[in-house]
Amino acid sequence: MPIVNFAVAVEKGKAHLDAGRPDLAAFLFGQVLEAHPTHPDAVNGMVSVLMQMGRADEAMALLRRGLEANPNHPDMRVNRGALYLMTNDYESAIRTYEGLLAEEPDDPVQLVNLGGAYMGIGRIEDALDCFRRATEVAPDYGGGHLNLGMLRMVLDTEGSAAAAEADFRRALDCDPNLHGAWLNICTLRRRAGDPEGARDAAEMALILAPHLLDYHQNFAECLLALGRRGDARKVLESLLQVNASFLPAELALAQIAVDEDRPAAAIAHLHRGTELRPQDPLIWANLAALLHRQGRIEQADTALDRALTLDPGNAAARMHKGRIQLAGGRLADGLANLAAMYDLPEVAAQSPFGRLEGAEPAWDGGPLAADLPQGGHLVLAPEPDESLTFLMFRFVAAAREKVARITFLDFRGLGPLAGQVPGIDAVAAVGDGADIPCDAIQRLGALPGLLPGALADPGATVPYLTPPPAAAKAWKDRLSALAGIANLPTIGLLWCPEGRRDPGDERALPLQQAERLLQVPNVRFVSLQFGPAQNELDELAQGGLVTRLGQHVDSPSALAGALAAVDLVIAVDGPAADLAGAMGLRAWVLLPHMPEWRWAQKDGAPIWYPTVTAFRQARAGDWESAVAAAARSLERMLGD
Structure with a gap:
């Protein structure tokens, strides 16, 4: 028989929701709605449950039915605004909150909500006005100070970090249970290089809201920053006992296992990660890297294929695929995939060729005759590291057969040695850039792909370097x-x-x-x-x-x-x-x-x-x- 004491059931449902038990809250709200499908407080409570579960479409459908029966129910109107925010429909959220504020202009909660909607469409100054006004009309409302501090963090101007932390401290003075304020203080302490302060703030957030799994994860990350790897591992393992499907904990434990030189454990965590999020190419790529380190080449190759199927443009996966192909003797395919490393920001920043691209056309392997504007002049740039540069010098002589002149750009003191390479006519020492008239430029590592037959017997060119x-x-x-x-x-x-x-x-x-x-x-x-x-x-x-x-x-x-x-x-x-x-x-x-x-x-x-x-x-x-x-x-x- 359905529950008939609606008022008590709804109040208990709200308490369960606030305590982080949406399952119990959903049961009670559901019992009320079974007997009274448009009960306004039960509708509103169930909408909140569905929003916590990320089921926005179901929440909106239920809310519309509830508002048809109770068009002026204030809490349902507030939840409608929250649903608009959740689905990034900021304009509709703004209309909703502006309507509520037209009836009660000094409602600090709706001022904060409106400020959040303004932020969604980039109206930062309007958002700032809303948050400031909320703190003025209700100095004891912690939510106003909390959101004002969060906006200061977004603005990230000079002095904003200190002002934001002061806002969060004021929010906690108003409401000591505002765990979100502690979480933001933790972030600020991290940015300030204060790992102890960050850990203390993360611990307070966790104590106040132990039902939020992200807070456990955040606390573990703070422990890691302090070098307390074992303690962090215990927190994360306990977290997985509560929710075995919490992916961030699996990934963090994988990294801890790598740091502790426990590759088998790291691989197990990443395998679990691929089960939890099989469409994530980064997890597959990281798994492949670990498998490769263990000598499990075929499994690594399979994992890389999976990563590249999901994201063909994944530069790290392509680069790793190239390394495996090269190690297996598939030189042409391997070098083509290895070139994806230049799409990685950390490699591109160290690539001399990247500083030159766009200045002249890239050489395509075709002839550069002496009657061209710069006399058939090809400029070659080194690779990001010396090992690869030394290896690729072997292809210069073959390139020289197709061009009239080659100049090598010396970014790192290789000039005297490069001058001994067959096919290099001149060496130009340069700093951060070069302005050398030429008909084309290219990086050394691209040469084997531009020269037919260059990879048939790469060892046959040895020796090709001699000391000055x-x-x-x-x-x-x-x-x-x-x-x-x-x-x-x-x-x-x-x-x-x-x-x-x-x-x-x-x-x-x-x-x-x-x-x-x-x-x-x-x-x-x-x-x-x-x-x-x-x-x-x-x-x-x-x-x-x-x-x-x-x-x-x-x-x-x-x-x-x-x-x-x-x-x-x-x-x-x-x-x-x-x-x-x-x-x-x-x-x-x-x-x-x-x-x-x-x-x-x-x-x-x-x-x-x-x-x-x-x-x-x-x-x-x-x-x-x-x-x-x-x-x-x-x-x-x-x-x-």
Whole structure:
């Protein structure tokens, strides 16, 4: 039998709604509506439930029926305005709230609602007037101060952060239960670089509204900002116990697992993420990256295909797809997809070519004859990183066969070395831009796609780089002057790719793990390690077995001279390894378990660098296996 005590049922339903239990509220409102389908308070309550559930169309249909029977019901009219806001029908919301204010001009709640509608259509000054007026007519109404502070945050002018926080504090003085004020204070404290203050505010918001799942997520993020990863993980895991379908918690736990080097757990969380939101290409792309790191190539490729089906323009997914294709020997497709990296803002900002685009036509691979306005002149720009630039230099000679003249733009001190590349006629040192008359421009990395047959046997062009003569002589003399080195093979050693030890860089070799190699007798090790990492020799027990020369590696040309002067280069993945390979030197590269695509092998040698031998970790993080294999090979080589 339906409930007949309508008044009590409606009041309890409202209480459940305020307490974050829309399911119980819906039951009570539904019981009343079963007996009285147009009961105004039950209609209004059920509309609020449906709005919380995001079911705006159902809410509007029910509200219309309720207003037909009760056209002047004030709460239903207010909810109608809220529904217009929810569906972004700001003009209708404005008409609704203006009508309510015409009847009661000093209603602070409707002033705030009208201000929110004005913000929706960009009428910021009108919104500001509404919020200010609400605080003037009702100084004790917390909602007015809260919304005024939120608008100041949007305006983000000088001093607005402090003024906004003052507004939120006033809102809390009026109503200590305004959890939204604490949430906004948390945001302001984060922006101000005050993680402790942000955590305290997030905790207050959570205490006041524990039923709001986003508040648990926000609190966990504040804990993460303080480095309290374990505490954040507990909050997020508890959150998933309450709602196993809360996607933000799964994604945050995946990132925590990555940071804690628990890839299997991270993959599990991202798999769950794809179940919860199967149409999100970013989740599929992130899953692919983790699968790839684990060596699960086919699964990673499948995940990337899914991401690209959902979003063909996803540059990160295309770039990753290119890396997998290149590592599998599909060079043309791989390079075409790898080029998507230039659509990523962080890469584009570092791309020299991006600073030149639009100045001259991009070269399409066609002939540039000497009778063109600038004499068939092609200008080439380097790639964003030195490793890729060194690799792509191999295609310049083929490009030179189709044009009358090539100038290389030197953005990073590669000029003396680039001047040795076959096909480069001139080098122009430039800063943030260049104004060199030419008939076309292009980036080095685009050349293989513009030159038919260039990828048929990329290793056949090696060597295509040589050190400048002065650098080569200086290093030959430097090594000849070392005492006791004349009758011993000399091995150049580099253990950090970019000269510094960056957290999370899997390519860098902990120098202590190189000791097995340094114990091989009858050789002379010289450190060619440049940058701050060269000082790590001071902490090495076998440091006396290594002659420090990295202080003299102060340019790419000096590095090339040093590599050419030793009998064998042993380096980790980085510019030095690519440079040694491009010079056709005998070199060994120590690689992580899942190396970069440049080290894909064919017939036992890297596709791009046939004179390089690769030693790869047997398992992720297992440098001991790679170093031991190199040491054994060195012992065999010395014994021959």
